[in-house]
Amino acid sequence: MAGTGGPVDTFSVWDYVIFAGIILVAAGIGLFQAIRGRKETTSDEFLLGGRQMTAVPVAMSLTASFMSGITVIGTPAEAYSFGTAFWLFGFSYAIMSIVTAELFVPVFYRLGVTSAYEYLELRFSRPIRIIGTSMYIVQTALYTGLVIYAPALALNQITGLDLWGVLVATGAVCIIYCTLGGLKAVIWTDVLQMVVMLVGFLAVIARGAVLQGGLNQVWEDAREGGRLNTFDFDPDPRKRHSFWTIIIGGSIMWTSIYSINQSQVQRYISCKTLGHAKMSLYVNMIGLWVTVSLAMLSGLTMYSVYKKCDPLTNGDVNTSDQLLPYLVMDILAEYPGIPGLFVAAAYSGTLSTVSSSINALVAVTMEDFIVPLWKNITQRQVTWLNMGLSVFFGALCIGMAGVASSLGSVLQAALSIFGMISGPLLGLYLLGMFFHTPNSMGSLSGMIIGLVLTLWVGIGAQIYPPTADKTLPLPVTTVGCNSTLNQNHTTQEPWTSAVPMTTLPPVRPPLADFWYSLSYLYFAVLGVVVTIVSGFLISMATGGCKQEKRHPDLFVKKKDLFCFSGCNTSEASQTKEKKLSDVQGIDNKAFTELPPEIISREMATKL
Structure with missing residues (x-):
């Protein structure tokens, strides 16, 4: 049954x-x-x-x-x-x-x-x-x-x-x-x-x-x-x-x-x-x-x-x-x-x-x-x-x-991997698409700081899994089971033995029940926030406000929002018609001064 x-x-x-x-x-x-x-x-x-x-x-x-x-x-x-x-x-x-x-x-x-x-x-x-x-x-x-x-x-x-x-x-x-x-x-x-x-x-x-x-x-x-x-x-x-x-x-x-x-x-x-x-x-x-x-x-x-x-x-x-x-x-x-x-x-x-x-x-x-x-x-x-x-x-x-095979619950482990690595990367893209001040040095430094922190908390959570009651599953029962094998681990009374225990449970560090117990869903948030804040501050300290003006097509534009009827032309296909010979030998500084129609995928490979 x-x-x-x-x-x-x-x-x-x-x-x-x-x-x-x-x-x-x-x-x-x-x-x-x-x-x-x-x-x-x-x-x-x-x-x-x-x-x-x-x-x-x-x-x-x-x-x-x-x-x-x-x-x-x-x-x-x-x-x-x-x-x-x-x-x-x-x-x-x-x-x-x-x-x-x-x-x-x-x-x-x-x-x-x-x-x-x-x-x-x-x-x-x-x-x-x-x-x-x-x-x-x-x-x-x-x-x-x-x-x-x-x-x-x-x-x-x-x-x-x-x-x-x-x-x-x-x-x-x-x-x-x-x-x-x-x-x-x-x-x-x-x-x-x-x-x-x-x-x-x-x-x-x-x-x-x-x-x-x-x-x-x-x-x-x-x-x-x-x-x-x-x-x-x-x-x-x-x-x-x-x-x-x-x-x-x-x-x-x-x-x-x-x-x-x-x-x-x-x-x-x-x-x-x-x-x-x-x-x-x-x-x-x-x-x-x-x-x-x-x-x-x-x-x-x-x-x-x-x-x-x-x-x-x-x-x-x-x-x-x-x-x-x-x-x-x-x-x-x-x-x-x-x-x-x-x-x-x-x-x-x-x-x-x-x-x-x-x-x-x-x-x-x-x-x-x-x-x-x-x-x-x-x-x-x-x-x-x-x-x-x-x-x-x-x-x-x-x-x-x-x-x-060693990463535990498949759903949580999969999403944790994305949070730890994609969070700092998303922060890097947000710095680039929404702000003109962030430069290469500041943005890279911010992403590295964000990545170090997310890996720290994520790997720490793998080593010292959260034990707080906020992570426990909801109660279940076995009162209706026909088979009652292998239930010794569900006994309500504490397990005891006539043989004295010689090993002690591993000592949890002070951070285990706070820092390492952070919800895995906040790994990405931590990475994004730390990357943006530190990247922006370091960029300002390393001349980000004085760098050359970047081309507007590299940033989010108001006209992009909720555009459907006017978006029926593939700009990507149009720009690909530009000959590679026209964009060979240019550097990143020169790129910032080019007109929009020259920006293309082929161009990125020639920078």
Whole structure:
């Protein structure tokens, strides 16, 4: 009987068929795009889809890029353990979408960049561009390793799928269609994978609701279990999820992901017009709302099923990330093929994120490292390098999966990585786009200070996890379990032994319960604020007020805001018509005096 604990079924033949079929269809879409575009082998076509994409598929790809297997598995577990506070991220997604669409997209689109970090050279200097790119590569490799490893481990321990076999297969499929199909293949497979993810959630919710007597009963069980206390206005910055940490910290963290992360920037600058680019972000916002809502409802359904028998406390699973796969095998195994659909949903999320990361890593490596140094590279050499780098980064991401195994809760670990690294980077971009005073020395110094502080608090939190009651999950029970194995760790009485203890618990430093207990959502806020304040002050002290005037196209303009009807001309495409010979040999100072029509992506590589 579902919800009473104990072993669950493993995969049937039909589950394997459905799972393999969906993954093969995803790979087939990538191969189709490769064959369809076999005559269009330019770097722009491979990395940006020829800058001819439209809003809806790009929006679905934007959503799928970071709605990964971690979302499919981690977000329902979040709702099960901590309630619906995570639903407030819907507000964060709205704030992020508006800020990114109205402030960042016009600047990147106007400059015709391929790599988001080209902007750092145009605004500051080449060393800052290289540092920014390097930070992105490290962050993305870590995150992608986590994306590959965590769902594979959870599903392996529940369904019996071979762990490393699936890890290698995941990377291999991504490598194939990224290498052959480029960005178009990535975007169109993301569309399929987004649909599969949503269908997986719906299958869990529908079956759970039937078992529990309807969604009203699911909602009532969640209310009685304290899972619907969404609005917590506790201002304590150590509170893991509160209204303030999610609205303030979550908005800045997600803005850092969407506004300057190459995986996302590369998508919306592939749109054929600025209007399409902006619209893709607003459609993506709706996609994020739908995804997080279905994930939350899946978590509440899971709580309703296990309200009297918590699988984690009962020893049926080892971590909270295995809860949803356990539920699927518990309530859906009698329907052959449906568990396979859910596993495909989790892996579709993984594939979409990994393929996005590989494609973005190839783009920044080519644009920020290889092309500027290799002046006479041919188009054929560029094509082969793009393909070779796709294979290399695919293998690297698989290798990083081992590192990811020590990072704890997948959802929190993934977002922590972005907060620690993207926060200072976002502060650097805000300094450049909104203020004329910041110079290279001051801005770089500010970013380094911000990065040191975020790494300090983030790594400290990994070593000394918060123990305050503000981070504890909501109560669960095992009174309704049929199986009562492995429950010794839930005994209410203190454990005692006739043998005297000879080891003492590790001593927590004074900072552990304050500085290291800062909510992971405030990592990005800390990085942004410290970078802007220190960068601005150091710039003023090092001659920032006396530097040459920068070109206005490097800054946010009032006319960029909420422009759709007048944004149907691709400035990026127009500027690319300028011959490279016209911009060779110029330096950064000369660039500040050039007219707007000369600024282009090619120009950035010649500075």
